[in-house]
Amino acid sequence: MxxxxxxxxxxxxxxxxxxxxxxxxxxxxxxxxxxxxxxxxxxxxxxxxxxxxxxxxxxxxxxxxxxxxxxxxxxxxxxxxxxxxxxxxxxxxxxxxxxxxxxxxxxxxxxxxxxxxxxxxxxxxxxxxxxxxxxxxxQTESVAYDADAVHRCWRILLESARVLGEFRGRFIGKSSPVHFFWGSFDLAVSRFSGRPAPPHPGGAPHLGQWVMQEAYSHEVSSAGWWPGGAGYEASYYSYVYPQPSDFAQAKVPAPAYYDKDLGEFILPYEAVRTAPNPEKLLLEFLESTYAAAASLGHWDRVALEREATVTT
Incomplete structure (x- = not known):
């Protein structure tokens, strides 16, 4: 065995x-x-x-x-x-x-x-x-392929998808699958209030504004994992669109923080993997950031969540 x-x-x-x-x-x-x-x-x-x-x-x-x-x-x-x-x-x-x-x-x-x-x-x-x-x-320049690093990235995706799946199961409103977006190179899951959102301003490189408006056509709270790059280490993230006032001041588990440049909460992956209970810390981050988004955004939480997980 x-x-x-x-x-x-x-x-x-x-x-x-x-x-x-x-x-x-x-x-x-x-x-x-x-x-x-x-x-x-x-x-x-x-x-x-x-x-x-x-x-x-x-x-x-x-x-x-x-x-x-x-x-x-x-x-x-x-x-x-x-x-x-x-x-x-x-x-x-x-x-x-x-x-x-x-x-x-x-x-x-x-x-x-x-x-x-x-x-x-x-x-x-x-x-x-x-x-x-x-x-x-x-793109003809020579490329490197570090098989061990790729395998470790996949292992993190597998564990993260498992926890994100548990988080997804606590929501009975409209939610996305746990899926990996190849454009932004991140694993994500999204919950929706059920209400339309204001038109998204766009701004993603080589993506038309209409593409972003389709993606964010309805009020959404999204969370996931990103392997890093562009000066950032691997991290979990959570954001809401549109963002309610005071969302950035929400109480989240340490060492998570609100990144003003990204406009979202960040929880360093290194903190999760070295925590006594990685799953517990990650779920606390997911639940606390979602709760702030839903409460400050006046979502109908009783209708959207399983009773056992609704908090004030």
């Missing part, structure tokens, strides 16, 4: 600087495959048709329809491969450590789709990355 993982193995360290080149490359790989799902799948409210889902092996698109069949793309972070499956039984595999550049991955991925009979036109410009304005097929 396998030996159970320790807490440190389930919640491993992931310093941002240690794997930054790999994180950047992996982000681009996920965007390329994610854009396939965006193209093939019919629109679902708030763009819920585009994210990946965490699996016991990595991240999957789930089934994507195409003319003549159905396709799934699975990033396997045990064997470090991208596996493509069709309903006809055909498969193709790309070895991630063997990719020479983002452009190389893009070329090989397109070749694999063609061999599988999947015709899809992808917009090749990265999105939601302020410092990057180069199309995928022109």
């Amino acid at each position: 396998p030996t159970p993982l320790t807490t440190a193995e389930r919640w491993p360290a992931l310093p941002a600087a240690d794997w930054e080149p790999t994180r950047r490359a992996l982000h681009m790989y996920l965007q390329i495959v994610g854009k396939t799902r965006l193209t093939l799948s019919p629109l679902v409210n708030h763009w819920w048709q585009v994210p990946f889902y965490v699996t016991p092996r990595g991240l999957t698109t789930s089934a994507m329809p195409y003319a003549g069949g159905s396709l799934e793309a699975l990033f396997d972070f045990h064997d470090h491969e991208l596996r493509l499956f069709t309903c006809n039984g055909d498969t193709r595999t790309l070895r991630l450590p063997e990719m020479k550049s983002v452009a190389d991955f893009y070329e090989q991925y397109q070749k694999a789709l063609t061999e599988l009979g999947v015709q899809v036109h992808l917009w090749i410009m990265p999105v939601e990355v302020a410092e990057l304005n180069t199309p995928f097929d022109e």
Whole structure:
């Protein structure tokens, strides 16, 4: 019988600087495959048709329809491969450590789709990355692939998805799945008040204002995990749109804090993984930030929450 993982193995360290080149490359790989799902799948409210889902092996698109069949793309972070499956039984595999550049991955991925009979036109410009304005097929610089860091990132996604799933289950109003957005490169779950929101002002790099307005068409409290980058370490976050007055002053468990630049609450991942009970600290953060958002925003909490979790 396998030996159970320790807490440190389930919640491993992931310093941002240690794997930054790999994180950047992996982000681009996920965007390329994610854009396939965006193209093939019919629109679902708030763009819920585009994210990946965490699996016991990595991240999957789930089934994507195409003319003549159905396709799934699975990033396997045990064997470090991208596996493509069709309903006809055909498969193709790309070895991630063997990719020479983002452009190389893009070329090989397109070749694999063609061999599988999947015709899809992808917009090749990265999105939601302020410092990057180069199309995928022109990103020819050599890439690094730190398999151990990628595996640790996936392990954190797996544990975080489990806790976010528990948090999601305490809400009986409209809520999103626990899913991974390839644009912003984060795991997220969202709860909704049921009321329309004011039009979002937009501002995300390479995303039209109408894209953001679809995402934030209704009042929402969102939380999740982000692996870091752009000067930030890996962290959990929580925000609300529109943001009520005094939200930034809400009482949250230490060492969580409100980041004025980001406009959201941040709980450093390092604090969670080294806590005596990581799950307990994370759930306290999720519940306290949501409670502040819902109470200050005058949500109908009695109607939206399971009775046992409603607090004042």
